[in-house]
Amino acid sequence: MNLTLKVWRQASANIKGGFVTYPVANISEEMSFLEMFDVLNERLITEGNEPIAFDHDCREGICGMCSMHINGRAHGPQSGTTTCQLHMRHFKDGETITVEPWRAKAFPVIKDLVVNRSAFDKIQAAGGFISVNTGNAKDANSLPIPKDDADASFFAAACIGCGACVAACKNSSAMLFVSAKVSQFALLPQGQVERVDRALNMVKEMDALGFGNCTNTGSCEAECPKEISIENIARLNREYLLATLKK
Amino acid sequence: MALSGLFLILFLLEHLYTNVTLFFGDGGVEFDETSHSMVRMIIIRIIEIVLFLAILIHVAQAVLLTRENNEARPIKYTLNDGGKTSSWNSRNMGFTGSVIFFFIVVHLYNFFLPYRITGTVGGVGQETISVNVVHALENPVYALLYLISVIFLAFHLRHALASAFHTLGLSNKKYMPILDKVSLGFSILIGVGFGSFPILFYGAKLLHKDLLNWAL
Ligand code: HEM
Numbered sequence: 001m002n003l004t005l006k007v008w009r010q011a012s013a014n015i016k017g018g019f020v021t022y023p024v025a026n027i028s029e030e031m032s033f034l035e036m037f038d039v040l041n042e043r044l045i046t047e048g049n050e051p052i053a054f055d056h057d058c059r060e061g062i063c064g065m066c067s068m069h070i071n072g073r074a075h076g077p078q079s080g081t082t083t084c085q086l087h088m089r090h091f092k093d094g095e096t097i098t099v100e101p102w103r104a105k106a107f108p109v110i111k112d113l114v115v116n117r118s119a120f121d122k123i124q125a126a127g128g129f130i131s132v133n134t135g136n137a138k139d140a141n142s143l144p145i146p147k148d149d150a151d152a153s154f155f156a157a158a159c160i161g162c163g164a165c166v167a168a169c170k171n172s173s174a175m176l177f178v179s180a181k182v183s184q185f186a187l188l189p190q191g192q193v194e195r196v197d198r199a200l201n202m203v204k205e206m207d208a209l210g211f212g213n214c215t216n217t218g219s220c221e222a223e224c225p226k227e228i229s230i231e232n233i234a235r236l237n238r239e240y241l242l243a244t245l246k247k
Numbered sequence: 248m249a250l251s252g253l254f255l256i257l258f259l260l261e262h263l264y265t266n267v268t269l270f271f272g273d274g275g276v277e278f279d280e281t282s283h284s285m286v287r288m289i290i291i292r293i294i295e296i297v298l299f300l301a302i303l304i305h306v307a308q309a310v311l312l313t314r315e316n317n318e319a320r321p322i323k324y325t326l327n328d329g330g331k332t333s334s335w336n337s338r339n340m341g342f343t344g345s346v347i348f349f350f351i352v353v354h355l356y357n358f359f360l361p362y363r364i365t366g367t368v369g370g371v372g373q374e375t376i377s378v379n380v381v382h383a384l385e386n387p388v389y390a391l392l393y394l395i396s397v398i399f400l401a402f403h404l405r406h407a408l409a410s411a412f413h414t415l416g417l418s419n420k421k422y423m424p425i426l427d428k429v430s431l432g433f434s435i436l437i438g439v440g441f442g443s444f445p446i447l448f449y450g451a452k453l454l455h456k457d458l459l460n461w462a463l
Pocket residue numbers: 214215216248249250251252253255256259305306309310312313337340341343344345347348403406407408409410411412414
């Protein structure tokens with residue numbers, strides 16, 4: 001495949017960025033989007049140019065690092081896919097592909113396509129944890145959990161913190177991420193101790209960090225690589241409302 | 248936002264019911280009497296104040312919300328394909344809402360002002376309220392504005408009803424598809440219901456028919 005890439009280049013956080021166009025040739029359809037970038041970067045390095053900075057780690061869809069806004073979509077045109085798992089066969093030969101970093105006030109660009117997502121860590125630190133006793137693990141059978149709750153909690157826990165929900169949301173809202181983190185614990189007996197504070201503190205932190213407000217457009221769910229349901233957002237709203245009444 | 252919006256939705260239902268009495272073919276008597284008796288009821292006067300407050304709160308929150316959400320993305324995407332992942336209605340609530348707000352102001356000027364403030368309609372020896380409605384809707388500009396606003400209202404509600412339940416936490420995987428269908432049904436009811444007034448009254452004028460006194 002031969003393609004034209006329009007990539008956002010920005011030397012550092014405070015320097016104005018812009019698009020640079022790169023032709024790439026002989027790309028295999030079996031390559032992932034990141035491997036295509038590797039090929040381009042190899043060439044840039046051989047030519048003595050600065051390679052394109054982009055985040056990546058596991059390259060198997062579980063770490064959530066590979067943030068790229070491809071042709072107007074978070075992680076590209078496929079649903080339920082991270083950029084590392086997006087294959088070039090989903091593009092047409094000769095196509096022009098536009099690649100931008102996540103755009104949100106709470107996710108400032110560090111360099112090229114790399115954004116700072118530590119805002120998510122701060123939200124996690126505000127309440128995404130449980131109190132457990134140290135010592136031996138409890139016998140699993142001493143903590144009965146309904147299967148449906150365990151499943152729903154597990155689905156919420158599948159969130160990899162990639163930020164695609166924020167990137168795709170017209171309001172740059174982090175509600176899907178926060179709702180996944182809150183739901184994961186709210187559904188389990190282990191999560192009850194901090195339940196009220198968790199909902200209040202994580203939402204407070206989210207608002208303070210400059211994320212927008214959810215208006216239920218559903219873009220987050222459509223773009224989430226782990227297909228986290230917006231059902232969790234309704235649950236977070238419920239948790240938050242009840243927590244406000246209790247405190 | 249959700250509470251004020253749901254209150255406005257309840258009001259719309261009541262308003263639609265009262266308007267439908269215009270079609271009773273009784274020369275507008277039922278409509279006029281309902282209007283008069285409502286004004287005399289103290290509870291209605293109180294609800295009326297709450298209604299004005301609800302509109303103001305809803306609009307004020309809408310302005311704040313839209314501004315905050317714009318600020319949350321200072322640098323926009325060069326290419327953004329939001330249309331593939333969300334509905335037009337959900338992305339344009341501020342726009343459809345603004346059209347509705349403009350219409351509410353014109354609507355109050357046309358009906359609330361002469362009947363309730365200046366007292367030039369509906370009194371003894373004056374034009375009845377129903378005849379005032381007929382005259383207003385015989386104006387093609389007003390009829391068209393009414394129709395367009397109702398269409399935007401339907402778009403607003405298509406997203407709003409389900410969204411409000413979601414915001415209040417009254418939704419889950421099981422209820423989401425049901426809420427979506429209720430939203431669709433409700434927006435069609437409101438669209439067709441309120442849309443029928445400008446269409447039928449203006450149509451009646453074109454055909455030189457008296458819709459207030461129609462009979463089979
Ligand atoms: C009869 C008139 C109206 C009704 C019945 C109505 C109803 C609603 C409802 C139920 C919601 C959903 C709230 C939520 O999801 O929490 C909503 C949202 C909204 N409305 Fe209205 N509204 C009306 C008029 C207006 C007006 C006049 C404006 C603006 C000037 C407006 C702007 C908005 C905005 C910006 C939202 C938030 C978007 C969202 O949550 O998705 N609305 N409306």
